[in-house]
Amino acid sequence: MTATATSSKTWTEDVLQADGPVLVDFWAAWCGPCRMVAPILDEIASEHQGKITILKLNVDENPDLAMKYQITSIPALKVFEAGEVKKTIIGAKPKVALEQDLATFLA
Amino acid sequence: MSKLIIIGSGPAGFTAAIYAARAELSPVLFASSVEVGGELMNTTEVENFPGFPEGIQGPELMAKLQEQAEKFGTTVRYDDVTALDLSGDVKRVTLGNGAVEEADAVIFATGSAYRKIGIEGEQRLSGHGVSYCATCDGFFFRERTIAVVGGGDSAMEEATFLTRFASKVYVIHRREELRASKIMQQRAFADPKIEFVWNSEVVDILGEDSVSGVVLRSTVDGSTRELPLEGVFVAIGNDPRTHLVHDQLRLTDAGTVWVDGRSSRTSITGVFAAGDVIDPTYRQAVTAAGSGTVAALDAEHFLASLDDAGALAADADQIEELPVA
Numbered sequence: 001m002t003a004t005a006t007s008s009k010t011w012t013e014d015v016l017q018a019d020g021p022v023l024v025d026f027w028a029a030w031c032g033p034c035r036m037v038a039p040i041l042d043e044i045a046s047e048h049q050g051k052i053t054i055l056k057l058n059v060d061e062n063p064d065l066a067m068k069y070q071i072t073s074i075p076a077l078k079v080f081e082a083g084e085v086k087k088t089i090i091g092a093k094p095k096v097a098l099e100q101d102l103a104t105f106l107a
Numbered sequence: 108m109s110k111l112i113i114i115g116s117g118p119a120g121f122t123a124a125i126y127a128a129r130a131e132l133s134p135v136l137f138a139s140s141v142e143v144g145g146e147l148m149n150t151t152e153v154e155n156f157p158g159f160p161e162g163i164q165g166p167e168l169m170a171k172l173q174e175q176a177e178k179f180g181t182t183v184r185y186d187d188v189t190a191l192d193l194s195g196d197v198k199r200v201t202l203g204n205g206a207v208e209e210a211d212a213v214i215f216a217t218g219s220a221y222r223k224i225g226i227e228g229e230q231r232l233s234g235h236g237v238s239y240c241a242t243c244d245g246f247f248f249r250e251r252t253i254a255v256v257g258g259g260d261s262a263m264e265e266a267t268f269l270t271r272f273a274s275k276v277y278v279i280h281r282r283e284e285l286r287a288s289k290i291m292q293q294r295a296f297a298d299p300k301i302e303f304v305w306n307s308e309v310v311d312i313l314g315e316d317s318v319s320g321v322v323l324r325s326t327v328d329g330s331t332r333e334l335p336l337e338g339v340f341v342a343i344g345n346d347p348r349t350h351l352v353h354d355q356l357r358l359t360d361a362g363t364v365w366v367d368g369r370s371s372r373t374s375i376t377g378v379f380a381a382g383d384v385i386d387p388t389y390r391q392a393v394t395a396a397g398s399g400t401v402a403a404l405d406a407e408h409f410l411a412s413l414d415d416a417g418a419l420a421a422d423a424d425q426i427e428e429l430p431v432a
Binding site: 092 | 143187234238244247
């Protein structure tokens with residue numbers, strides 16, 4: 001399962017008003033570490049279906065959101081709950097480390 | 108059990124894999140889960156790798172090296188190595204998922220990791236204006252004032268690259284001359300957006316939620332001053348990645364894995380090392396590749412001697428068995 005893309009247009013509906021936690025992967029095509037972490041996030045999404053929604057946001061195509069959330073380093077993973085950022089993870093990490101960081105949302 | 112395990116997926120690891128695979132050693136290469144391809148994955152144009160007169164993008168070069176290694180029979184696995192036991196004849200490699208893999212020989216080519224300045228603000232603001240990767244993060248500093256800390260080739264490359272985005276790039280360096288190669292220096296000196304701040308070290312990085320400036324201390328008279336800016340790219344060098352082996356293999360004073368002369372033989376038989384992890388001096392893609400070649404040839408020689416010893420032992424067994432028969 002590949003994470004669905006979100007965008008400025010659908011942001012409110014997809015992320016801010018969503019039920020349950022939503023992890024947004026801020027990424028870009030030119031970012032090597034983003035390419036490494038994407039399949040790991042896909043695995044986490046499939047293994048924890050129903051617990052967390054994982055979406056991708058292309059920062060090149062959505063610079064307004066990248067600026068709003070003060071993204072200065074990617075990949076940046078932000079977990080939203082009830083419209084608020086509950087957790088930020090910066091940089092690509094191995095699956096085990098990501099699962100630890102996200103433990104409260106995956107339980 | 109494998110004959111040969113290679114740890115690392117930079118130019119040293121993949122070149123070792125190409126040679127070992129062509130020698131029919133069926134190497135298994137552990138490439139890590141998120142750092143596949145090593146340091147070149149974070150560079151743009153590589154202009155000094157022989158055979159590419161037009162230059163080649165770092166990630167593309169690494170993809171080609173991997174393709175070449177796999178073509179001849181290397182198994183590439185995207186697992187992280189978390190522990191090594193090199194003490195016995197059988198070398199044991201523990202992976203991130205807890206599995207243990209075994210081999211007769213290991214080539215250790217884990218490269219190096221970027222060095223941190225080691226000040227409080229650096230850690231706190233990492234990812235909030237402090238970065239170690241210009242190609243990853245430069246995009247977010249459009250029309251901003253930023254600094255690159257360092258005086259080597261990678262600092263010059265980052266500074267020059269960052270002028271695409273930033274309105275102003277300071278290069279902060281402790282001395283008044285650069286270690287960088289002449290061509291990289293000239294490019295940086297000629298760039299109107301780059302300003303050099305000589306004889307200065309960064310002693311603090313300021314800012315609450317994001318970087319607002321740095322505190323500089325003069326290496327000449329010790330005076331300090333603040334320089335307002337919005338991003339800091341740290342490029343002050345690399346340290347060999349030896350944490351998996353530092354208590355098993357002999358290291359040099361420079362912190363690299365010790366090898367015997369011009370060979371790749373480490374202090375443990377059957378364990379070979381290659382690339383930046385043994386090289387405190389040159390640290391080029393092509394020297395790492397050459398070093399990987401040496402390691403593959405040394406490993407091949409070692410494995411052949413094991414086979415010979417095995418054949419002799421088998422002969423000996425047969426001789427002993429004769430009187431009984």
